[in-house]
Amino acid sequence: MDQALWEKCVSFHGHSCPGLATGVRAALIALDFFMDDITDEDSPGISCRSSTSKCPSDGIRCVLNIDDGRGLTTEEKPGELVFDFSKDGKHIILTSRPGGKGLSMEENIIRILMGKAEDIFDIKTRY
Numbered sequence: 001m002d003q004a005l006w007e008k009c010v011s012f013h014g015h016s017c018p019g020l021a022t023g024v025r026a027a028l029i030a031l032d033f034f035m036d037d038i039t040d041e042d043s044p045g046i047s048c049r050s051s052t053s054k055c056p057s058d059g060i061r062c063v064l065n066i067d068d069g070r071g072l073t074t075e076e077k078p079g080e081l082v083f084d085f086s087k088d089g090k091h092i093i094l095t096s097r098p099g100g101k102g103l104s105m106e107e108n109i110i111r112i113l114m115g116k117a118e119d120i121f122d123i124k125t126r127y
C-alpha cells in the first residue's frame, strides 16, 4: 500500500476510517485490473457505480479522480457494499465481505488495505 496515497485520501475525506479504506482498496484493485487499458494514470477513465455515497465513495473519488456526474454514480442502498467498476465495456464488481470482528479500527484499516483481495471482497468480472 502506497502510504502517500493513503494520506492524500485521508486528507481528502477528512478522517481515517474503515469505510474510506474499503473504497481506496476497491479502487486500487480496479486500477490493477484495468492496468493494461490505462494510458493516463492521473485520469484512468474508470467509471464506478457505488452502492453508497458515504466514506467508501470518497476513497474511490480520490484514487480514480472521478466524482458524481463525472464517472461516479452513487445509489444509497442499505446492506452490502457493492462497487461496479467499468471501462470500455469491461467490468470488475467488488462486494465487500464481512470481516474485522474483534479488531481495533486501526487494525481493521490495515486488514482492508493490506489483506488478500479475495478476503476483503467477493470479486466478479464481466466482459
Ligand SMILES: [Zn+2]
Residues within 6 Å of the ligand: 013, 015, 016, 017, 019, 020, 055
Ligand atoms: Zn469516513
